[in-house]
Amino acid sequence: MxxxxxxxxxxxxxxxxxxxxxxxxxxxxxxxxxxxxxxxxxxxxxxxxxxxxxxxxxxxxxxxxxxxxxxxxxxxxxxxxxxxxxxxxxxxxxxxxxxxxxxxxxxxxxxxxxxxxxxxxxxxxxxxxxxxxxxxxxxxxxxxxxxxxxxxxxxxxxxxxxxxxxxxxxxxxxxxxxxxxxxxxxxxxLTPPDPEAWSMMSPQRSGATPEEMEFEKLSMYAQEFMNNEPLPVDYSYDKDRFSNIGDIFENIRGVLSSKSLEQVKKEADAGDAQHAIDAGLRLKYGIKCKPDRNLSRTYLLKAALNEKASAQTRSMAHSMLTFWYTAGREGDVRARYVFAGTYHADEAVRIASQASPNNKLLASAKVLVFATNTVKPLTDDLKCPELLIHFKWVVKAMDGRANFMKLEQLAVEKKMMKNPNRYRCANVGCGIEADTGKMLAQCSGKCDPDKKPSYCGKSCQDWKNHKPFCKPGAPCSVIDPTYSTSGAGSTPGGSIRIPVHHSDGTTSFLSTSTMEPEMLKEIREVMRERAPLGDSSSLKMELHELDPVTGNYKKCT
Structure with a gap:
């Protein structure tokens, strides 16, 4: 009008x-x-x-x-x-x-x-x-x-x-x-949504410098491009995919420094979809501006609905919008919020998949998490059959990913069952397990190879318990009746993971190839009181840091 x-x-x-x-x-x-x-x-x-x-x-x-x-x-x-x-x-x-x-x-x-x-x-x-x-x-x-x-x-x-x-x-x-x-x-x-929930930024840490807070915002901005990239639903985690994250971060920092928000908005208003995404994310995280939940959505919509933009750009913009409707509404999630979020998830899958040269079904990690958390619980028992009727693309992607993960899980379980001691920490109750044996330290004593305990770190080593068994022909010293493998898939470079048993009775898994076991355990304690990111989901966590000398963003090794 x-x-x-x-x-x-x-x-x-x-x-x-x-x-x-x-x-x-x-x-x-x-x-x-x-x-x-x-x-x-x-x-x-x-x-x-x-x-x-x-x-x-x-x-x-x-x-x-x-x-x-x-x-x-x-x-x-x-x-x-x-x-x-x-x-x-x-x-x-x-x-x-x-x-x-x-x-x-x-x-x-x-x-x-x-x-x-x-x-x-x-x-x-x-x-x-x-x-x-x-x-x-x-x-x-x-x-x-x-x-x-x-x-x-x-x-x-x-x-x-x-x-x-x-x-x-x-x-x-x-x-x-x-x-x-x-x-x-x-x-x-109608209860207004929590405006801070849209950005999912942690509250300002006590004593954090403005530089540290700005860096955290830039980190969240960078993660948007990784979490919303459409990938084949049968995609396996590849550590090399994030090997150039430092370069990506520096490129983003350069873009954010070269143009003001007003300049970016002007380009977006003129029909530039990539600038529209840039404006939407700046407004989401409040990068050198005041966060604006509604205006952030407005610019992401400009990119999502821009038919002149590439399929990749439009799909990512739709993916970025999936959680806008439900974020901050934990106690008042109405049908229209679910429908609207699922529409964006469905469009993200449809646009990317139809443009795929080899007819691959493509979905971003953000879309799959939304589908697992929101769509699956409402369609398993037909609480909301409309989702199956209106949004066939995201349902197909969700099912395709679940089938692929099931096959990967069976392969990992088969490998781990041959020698379970090699893939789990022997300290009862620790919970740390690995997808490759090299991620855990193994006893170097004279106990039989198939009986050797493995440990995630020195704090878990229990020589007092194992000493009587550290000899040829002795039985295994590891007895943990509560143990069962997660079968959460494997990674080429190796990783460790830990189960998180949430207060609502569900279980999810945290995995990492960079964090120390003790840090992973601390994160587990924090997340126990939170709802899981997905139904028995596996969340890949990587540790990054700011180099104090160069100011570059890098992955810890």
Whole structure:
């Protein structure tokens, strides 16, 4: 909508004839409205209007737009205040055009007219829409919005309309029946998201210097490109993939220093998708600017929806957006947040996979974590069958990755079962295990090779316990009935890993090829109280540091 269209819309609405009774003269000219999220691809928000006595209904996709090829995904209000402006224009446009009833081949059937009164079933929404009408210059008598509890009646009417929409999707009857009717958005009970959760930055450490905090932000920025890169779902971890991380970090630091945020935003607004991602990430982490959750999303969307951009760029932008909707909403994750996040995950997989020259199924680590944490729990027992119907690409990627990891797990378990002592720390309760024997120190005594204990470090070595068994023909000194291998896959360079048993009863695994065992154990203690990153997932952690002499970012060895 341009400014001229907006001004004309307001002018027409103010000039509409307006009477207490509808044109039929039989029912009150009172209209009820609400806002609903429609998960059909591409997803959007719909303004629903309902006249109680006549049961006349109307709908308008928001935001009102002149170009039918545009998508409404950019409009995602978190509050009644954010929703109000587009709702106002949606209402005015609906009445100005007589609800589009005059577009048929028979010519005009209803002259446009204004509502005598508007109602909605959400107190904050009523206040904000009324306030916005006044701010736009709508005549005083046309601004009033009252509260009316018509939730159930309006939903029944919307359900009838939505059945018609579902009938156009070409789905089997059983699939259409599984699609639930979207409910009205209740802003009055909506808890604002934690704005800091979107960046997932740790709180400022006590005593941390500004340089250290800025470095942490740059580190998070750099990790975005690694975590959101689309890779084959049958991809095995390769340590060499991150061997040039220092160069990557320095390149990023150079880019961030060479242009200001305003310069980057200007390039992004002109249609440069890579600058749009740059702006989105700067705003996400607050790199030389104030963090802005909503504006960060706006610029990432510019990249994701830019059809002139490469498939890689668009896929990564969609991947970066998956957690925007659910981050900081742990106690109030509603259906539309799940649908919106899954839409981006699905698009990230679809765009990258369709552009793959060898028809490979591609998904980023971020998308797979989202799918494991969010999509899988809701589809395993068909709590939310719509996810299986609407988002086939991400479901296919999730299943493909799970099958590949299962095969890798079986291969590792087969190897470890031949000589389990070689791949786990002998100290009972330690939990550290390795995917290659060289990662653990083995007893150098005279005990039989298949009975030799292995240790992750000196603190776990238990000579007092092992000494009586350190001789040829003696039984094994390692007895740990609680042990079972994680089978979390292997890495070419070797790594150690440790299980994390979370407070909710689930288990995930931390693995690393750079951290010391004691540090990994400390991280385990911290993460025990947190929810896992995935269902029995394996999180690869690498240690990096800032060289105090050169200021370069490097991987610890």
């Amino acid at each position: 341009d400014s001229a269209w907006k001004a004309d819309c307001i002018k027409k609405f103010n000039a509409l004839p307006r009477k207490p009774l509808a044109p039929s003269g039989r029912v009150p000219n009172v209209w009820h409205f609400d806002l609903r999220y429609i998960p059909l691809s591409p997803p959007s928000h719909m303004l629903f209007l309902f006249q109680k006595e006549s049961q006349l209904i109307a709908q308008q996709i928001l935001p009102v737009r002149m170009n039918k090829f545009e998508t409404g995904i950019a409009y995602f209000p978190d509050s009644a205040k954010e929703a109000a402006l587009e709702i106002c224009f949606g209402l005015m446009h609906s009445f100005n055009t007589a609800f589009d009833l005059n577009k048929g081949p028979g010519g005009p059937v209803l002259a446009p007219y204004g509502p005598w009164k508007l109602t909605t079933d959400d107190h904050p929404l009523a206040r904000e829409v009324e306030k916005q009408f006044k701010a736009l210059g709508v005549k005083e008598e046309r601004c009033k919005v009252e509260y009316a509890n018509l939730t159930d009646l309006a939903h029944k009417q919307f359900e009838l309309m939505y059945k018609g929409i579902k009938s156009t999707l070409g789905l089997p009857d059983i699939a259409r029946a599984a699609l639930h009717t979207p409910s009205q958005i209740a802003f009055s009970s």
